[in-house]
Amino acid sequence: MDDKKIIxxxxxxxxxxxxxxxxxxxxxxxxxxDEYNCIYAMMDMHTITVRQTPADIRRRTFEVLALYIxxxxxxxxxxxxxxxxNPAHAELAWVLNCYTYMGELQRMTQFKDxxxxxxxxxxAGLFTYPVLMAADILLYQADFVPVGKDQMQHIEICRDIAxxxxxxxxxxxxxxxxxxxKVGANIMSLQEPTKKMSKSDENPxxxxxxxxxxxxxxxxxxxxxxxSEGVIEYREGDxxxxxxNNLLSIMSAVTGREIDSIAxxxxxxxxxxxxxxxxxxxxxxxxxxxxEYDRLISDKQYLLDICAxxxxxxxxxxxxxxxxxxxxxxxxx
Ligand code: AQP
Numbered sequence: 001m002d003d004k005k006i007i008x009x010x011x012x013x014x015x016x017x018x019x020x021x022x023x024x025x026x027x028x029x030x031x032x033x034d035e036y037n038c039i040y041a042m043m044d045m046h047t048i049t050v051r052q053t054p055a056d057i058r059r060r061t062f063e064v065l066a067l068y069i070x071x072x073x074x075x076x077x078x079x080x081x082x083x084x085x086n087p088a089h090a091e092l093a094w095v096l097n098c099y100t101y102m103g104e105l106q107r108m109t110q111f112k113d114x115x116x117x118x119x120x121x122x123x124a125g126l127f128t129y130p131v132l133m134a135a136d137i138l139l140y141q142a143d144f145v146p147v148g149k150d151q152m153q154h155i156e157i158c159r160d161i162a163x164x165x166x167x168x169x170x171x172x173x174x175x176x177x178x179x180x181x182k183v184g185a186n187i188m189s190l191q192e193p194t195k196k197m198s199k200s201d202e203n204p205x206x207x208x209x210x211x212x213x214x215x216x217x218x219x220x221x222x223x224x225x226x227x228s229e230g231v232i233e234y235r236e237g238d239x240x241x242x243x244x245n246n247l248l249s250i251m252s253a254v255t256g257r258e259i260d261s262i263a264x265x266x267x268x269x270x271x272x273x274x275x276x277x278x279x280x281x282x283x284x285x286x287x288x289x290x291x292e293y294d295r296l297i298s299d300k301q302y303l304l305d306i307c308a309x310x311x312x313x314x315x316x317x318x319x320x321x322x323x324x325x326x327x328x329x330x331x332x333x
Contacts (some may be wrong), residue, residue: 005143011042019208025148039078043136045083045084046083058147068292090135099165110154132159138173140321172325232248233263233267
């Protein structure tokens, strides 16, 4: 094993990946793959915390994998696997459940949000989602977890669980740190820009899917909610500017330009011109990803081989942690 630091992250195959998933997470993962030992998964076990159609999860798991690779993740450099292929995730999650308090889980914003959206199915898995996520990360003794802003609260609880366990049993887990991208950490809904862009939003106009046709992407951006002021200016924290702030952030994240310089370029111009240019920039960013995705998704055997190799390596690494944990808590190993 080399002495590179370890990165773990993943995306749930709970819908088509959005521009938010790409700019908030995956784009950043690509940059990290040379410098770190990276482990990226398709988080299918998290997906069933909300009711799904089984065939959709299976199909999307491969779509997510093909998208990872199409976005620039190199399977030769990175461990890529399906979460449920490594039983250690469920094993460690059970142990960690016994070291996590109901009170701290009740404070999780995602739980509050998802339980209000799925009031008919507030299941125990939805409640303990952050514990499974802690297990995902701690199994691999990850140093860093690149995520979007919405997941930072889950990283905090993961750190708390790790510290609590270490305080009882000694240095078992590395305490990981969240890693936010400089721009794109919080891409908002195009229809309700004070809410994050989410792949399970009921309104498809609210998000850009990486699977959308290019003309649909352009249309969605052109119909994004802004305001009636007609001024293209970034004003942090000003809810009335949430739509414009979001479009400026998107433009900055896809072009690599500073927000201020983009705002200066559009000073005195109308929203129509601005939205047209944002649409074009987003389409140019997604088009090559889609072309590569279309090529990869038809090669099922190639994708299966990557998952098999990844699961083997993930299981090998995580067994060391499981053995240590089981021994510490008193199981016969
Ligand atoms: N809008 C966003 N802006 C920036 N980053 C985002 N991420 C998600 N949405 C945004 C980041 O993408 C990674 C994978 O997320 P996930 O699929 O595991 O779960 P999520 O955060 O719950 O994403 P969604 O799209 O909202 O999924 P659903 O609708 O199924 O719950 C994470 O790093 C996340 O921060």
